Amino acid sequence: DQQVKQNSPSLSVQEGRISILNCDYTNSMFDYFLWYKKYPAEGPTFLISISSIKDKNEDGRFTVFLNKSAKHLSLHIVPSQPGDSAVYFCAARGSEKLVFGKGTKLTVNP
Amino acid sequence: GAVVSQHPSWVICKSGTSVKIECRSLDFQATTMFWYRQFPKQSLMLMATSNEGSKATYEQGVEKDKFLINHASLTLSTLTVTSAHPEDSSFYICSARDDGTSGLVFWSYNEQFFGPGTRLTVL
Secondary structure, three states: OOOEEOOOOEEEEEOOOOEEEEEEEOOOOOOEEEEEEEOOOOOOEEEEEEEOOOOEEEEOOEEEEEEOOOOEEEEEEOOOOHHHOEEEEEEEEEOOEEEEOOOEEEEEEO | OOOEEEEOOEEEEOOOOOEEEEEEEOOOOOOEEEEEEEOOOOOEEEEEEEEOOOOOEEOOOOOOOOEEEEEEEOOEEEEEEOOOOHHHOEEEEEEEEOOOOOOOOOOOOOOOEEOOOEEEEEO
16 A cells, blocks of 8 residues: 555646645654655655644745645645756655655656 | 765676675765665665664565675665566665764755665666
8 A cells, every 4th residue: 555645647837837746645653754856867865854743844945835634745846947857756754764655757848 | 965875876787696786875874774676657665774783674575585785884785686587677776864973954854865776687
């Protein structure tokens, strides 16, 4: 069973607009949620995280929102830039391990 | 800071041979390292947790005798794929958890630092 789900395999947005990447989870014991950016044939690069006791964390163009009651988190990128084009993985920490979603491929068109 | 390297970055081997992949934390100590495998368009799947000075903990369904893990120092973990077969072809990624020795202070907590990955192709 998939504990972390990213239901949109791909997303395409125009440069300058907002990108919203979604993630759902099933395990209420997860205590931290992280977003990673990944290019083909490279390892994931950490972007931003949020503790389960918070509902928002912001860093520059990136904001992560957590809705615990809905077991849902989202990553907002605004304004989106062509260099943001990559696969974005949502990950949740539980029992000192990370569980990853399948990723969403973001394409930002100039 | 907080850089993790992997070597080799890609390897091609014949079926039946063994391949060793190294994972190093370059500027911090990592008591715990993790090994993941990623198939095309799939998620990163945790294979095992590597603990310095003790036996690795394998995830369900991962053969410990096939994927040998050694974590002999605080900065190095190795994964050996023994008697490799074509179905072992995949992208292997390691990560390391900072023990807190790097001196870096994170406004946003990062659980693990990832290496660049190793592409294994078994012919």
